[in-house]
Amino acid sequence: MHPLHFLPRLRFAQAALALAALAGCASTPPRPVPPSVAPAAVSPTIQPDSDAQALQLGFARWVDGFMASARAAGVDEATLHAAFDGVHYLPRVVELDRAQPEFTRTVWDYLDNTVSPQRIRLGQDKLLQVRAEADAAAARFGVPATILAAIWGMESNYGSNYGNIPTIDALATLGFEGRRADWARGQLMAALQILQNRDIDRAHMVGSWAGAMGQTQFLPSNFLAYAVDADGDGKRDIWGSMADVMASTANFLARSGWQADQPWGTEVQLPPGFDVARADSSVRQPSGQWAAEGVQTMDSTPLPMLPDAELLLPAGARGPAFLVGPNFRAILRYNNSTSYALGVSLLAQRLGNGPAVQAPWPRDLQALTRSQLQALQTALNARGFASGTPDGMMGPATREGIRSFQRSVGLPADGYPDVGLLDTLGVK
Known part of the structure; x- marks a missing residue:
C-alpha cells in the first residue's frame, strides 16, 4: 500500500485522536473498548503547515516500509491491514518518551503512595474477588497469590487503569521517532504476532504509551514469552480474563527465577559498627552467614533460609535494612527498579496481614535532582x-x-x- 493512500486520515485525525487516546480513563474487565474518535473536521481551505505534512508523510513511509519487513517475516495480509489501516502518529507518546523529569522521589515517598492504607484495603478486597484465579496460578507456578495481587495493584491499581492507548499506534510512533527504533520495531513485530495468533484484536490491544499492555502491563515480547491461556478459551487475554492475568504474571516470575520455598526477604536490624558497604548486590551469602555477623530480624526470630541473600539499604545507612533473596531479584526482572521491587514485596506482605516497615525512614533527607x-x-x-x-x-x-x-x-x-x-x- 502506498503511504499516500492513508496520509489524509493520519493528518486530519491526528489532533483529536492524540487527545482522546492519551486521556487517562479507567478500564475495568471484561475487555474495555477504548473510546472511538471520529476524524477531526478540517476546513478544506486550511492546509497543514509544511513541517506537519512532512512528518505525516515520513510516518506513512515508515509504516509502509515496516509493513514490507513484517510481510517478509511471515505476517499475513489480514493482520497487516487490521494493524495499520488507519494507524496514527501520536505526538504525546514522543513527548513522554523524551521526557526526563528533573525531580526524583525518595523511596519512602514512593512507598507512601504505592503501599498506602487505601491500596492495601482495596487489594485485600480485590484479592477476595479473584481468589480462585490467584490460588490456581499460585498452585501451578509456585508464586504466592499475594505477590500476584501486589503486582496487579502496582501495575494497574487492580485493573482500574491500565491505559487506553492503542499499542500498535504507540509502538509505530516510537519506531518512527527513532530514539529507541530497534527496540520499538521488535516490540511492534511481537504485537503483530499477537494479533495474528488471535489472542486479542486491535481494538482491545491497549495499554501504556510505552507499549506495555493489560492488567499487569506486559510488553508484547514478554506476552509472547510468558502469557498463559489459563481459562482454556484458546486465547491469552491479559486484558479481560483474570485467570489469564494471574497465570501469566505467575509464569513470568516463575521463569525469572522465583523459588517457591522461599520468601522475598525480610526487614532486618544491623549490629553496631556493621560495615554498610557490604550492603551491595555483589555481596551474596547464605542467611546463616549474615546471622553469624549479627544481622537479625526485627523480632529476633531466626532469619529466613535464603541460600544467596544480599543486604539492601534503599535509604542509606540511616534507613531501614532488608535481607533479600532470589525472589526479590525475580521481581526486579519484572521491573528493574529497587523501589518497585520493594513496593511489590511490602504490598504483598501487607495484603497477607504481615507487618509494615518498622524502622523509621530518614524523612529529613532530600532526594537529589x-x-x-x-x-x-x-x-x-x-x-x-x-x-x-x-x-x-x-x-x-x-x-x-x-x-x-x-x-x-x-x-x-x-x-x-x-x-x-x-x-x-x-x-x-
Whole structure:
C-alpha cells in the first residue's frame, strides 16, 4: 500500500485522536473498548503547515516500509491491514518518551503512595474477588497469590487503569521517532504476532504509551514469552480474563527465577559498627552467614533460609535494612527498579496481614535532582573517585564512587547520594 493512500486520515485525525487516546480513563474487565474518535473536521481551505505534512508523510513511509519487513517475516495480509489501516502518529507518546523529569522521589515517598492504607484495603478486597484465579496460578507456578495481587495493584491499581492507548499506534510512533527504533520495531513485530495468533484484536490491544499492555502491563515480547491461556478459551487475554492475568504474571516470575520455598526477604536490624558497604548486590551469602555477623530480624526470630541473600539499604545507612533473596531479584526482572521491587514485596506482605516497615525512614533527607546528581558525579570524577559518565542517573559506578569518597572522609560507606555529600564536596 502506498503511504499516500492513508496520509489524509493520519493528518486530519491526528489532533483529536492524540487527545482522546492519551486521556487517562479507567478500564475495568471484561475487555474495555477504548473510546472511538471520529476524524477531526478540517476546513478544506486550511492546509497543514509544511513541517506537519512532512512528518505525516515520513510516518506513512515508515509504516509502509515496516509493513514490507513484517510481510517478509511471515505476517499475513489480514493482520497487516487490521494493524495499520488507519494507524496514527501520536505526538504525546514522543513527548513522554523524551521526557526526563528533573525531580526524583525518595523511596519512602514512593512507598507512601504505592503501599498506602487505601491500596492495601482495596487489594485485600480485590484479592477476595479473584481468589480462585490467584490460588490456581499460585498452585501451578509456585508464586504466592499475594505477590500476584501486589503486582496487579502496582501495575494497574487492580485493573482500574491500565491505559487506553492503542499499542500498535504507540509502538509505530516510537519506531518512527527513532530514539529507541530497534527496540520499538521488535516490540511492534511481537504485537503483530499477537494479533495474528488471535489472542486479542486491535481494538482491545491497549495499554501504556510505552507499549506495555493489560492488567499487569506486559510488553508484547514478554506476552509472547510468558502469557498463559489459563481459562482454556484458546486465547491469552491479559486484558479481560483474570485467570489469564494471574497465570501469566505467575509464569513470568516463575521463569525469572522465583523459588517457591522461599520468601522475598525480610526487614532486618544491623549490629553496631556493621560495615554498610557490604550492603551491595555483589555481596551474596547464605542467611546463616549474615546471622553469624549479627544481622537479625526485627523480632529476633531466626532469619529466613535464603541460600544467596544480599543486604539492601534503599535509604542509606540511616534507613531501614532488608535481607533479600532470589525472589526479590525475580521481581526486579519484572521491573528493574529497587523501589518497585520493594513496593511489590511490602504490598504483598501487607495484603497477607504481615507487618509494615518498622524502622523509621530518614524523612529529613532530600532526594537529589538529576542536575544535582550530575554535579555530584562531576565533582567525584574531578577528585579521582570514578563515578562514570555524569548523566544524572544513579548506577553501580556512581554508587562505588560515592562509597570511595565516603571512606576517604570517614563517613559510612553506604553509597547513598544526599545533599550533605554535595556540601562536603563543596558543590554549590
